[in-house]
Amino acid sequence: MSVQKIVMSVLACLTTASCATGPQYLDKMQPQAVDLAQRRGAFEMNCPAATAQMLSRQELQPLVETFRYSGPMRAEYTVGVSGCGKRTTYIVICPENGNNCYAGGSRTEIQQ
Numbered sequence: 001m002s003v004q005k006i007v008m009s010v011l012a013c014l015t016t017a018s019c020a021t022g023p024q025y026l027d028k029m030q031p032q033a034v035d036l037a038q039r040r041g042a043f044e045m046n047c048p049a050a051t052a053q054m055l056s057r058q059e060l061q062p063l064v065e066t067f068r069y070s071g072p073m074r075a076e077y078t079v080g081v082s083g084c085g086k087r088t089t090y091i092v093i094c095p096e097n098g099n100n101c102y103a104g105g106s107r108t109e110i111q112q
Contacts, residue, residue: 025096026057026075033057033077033092033101040103041081041088050083060093072097085111 038052055078062071073096080089088108094101 025073026059029075029094029101030054030057030077032099033075033094034079036101036103037077037079037081037090037092040090041106042083044106045081045084045086045088045108047084047086050081052079052081054078055080055089077101082111087111 034052034054038050041052042048042050057075057077060074060076062073064071075094075096077092077094078089079092080087082088086108088106090106091104092101093104
C-alpha cells in the first residue's frame with residue numbers, strides 16, 4: 001500500500017470519527033442539560049413548578065489544543081427556565097469525555 005493511500009485512509013477515519021460524535025453527543029447530553037437547568041432554576045427562583053425549555057445548542061472546540069494534547073469537545077446548551085412569575089437563562093456546558101454537565105450563572109427577571 002502506498003504512503004498516499006495510508007494517509008488518505010487515516011484522514012478519512014479521523015474525519016468520520018470526529019463528525020460522528022458531534023450531533024449524536026449533543027442529542028445524548030441534551031436531556032441532562034435541560035434537567036440540570038430546570039432543577040437549578042426551580043431552586044434559585046423558589047418555584048418547584050418551574051419548567052425548562054431548550055433555546056439553543058452548539059458544539060464548542062477544545063479550550064486547549066496542542067500537537068500532543070487536545071482537550072475535550074464540549075456541548076453548550078442555552079436553557080430558559082420559567083415559573084412563578086419569573087424567568088432565567090442558563091448556559092450549561094457538558095464535556096464530551098464525561099457524564100456531568102455544569103450550569104453557569106444566571107440572570108433572573110420578574111415577569112410583569
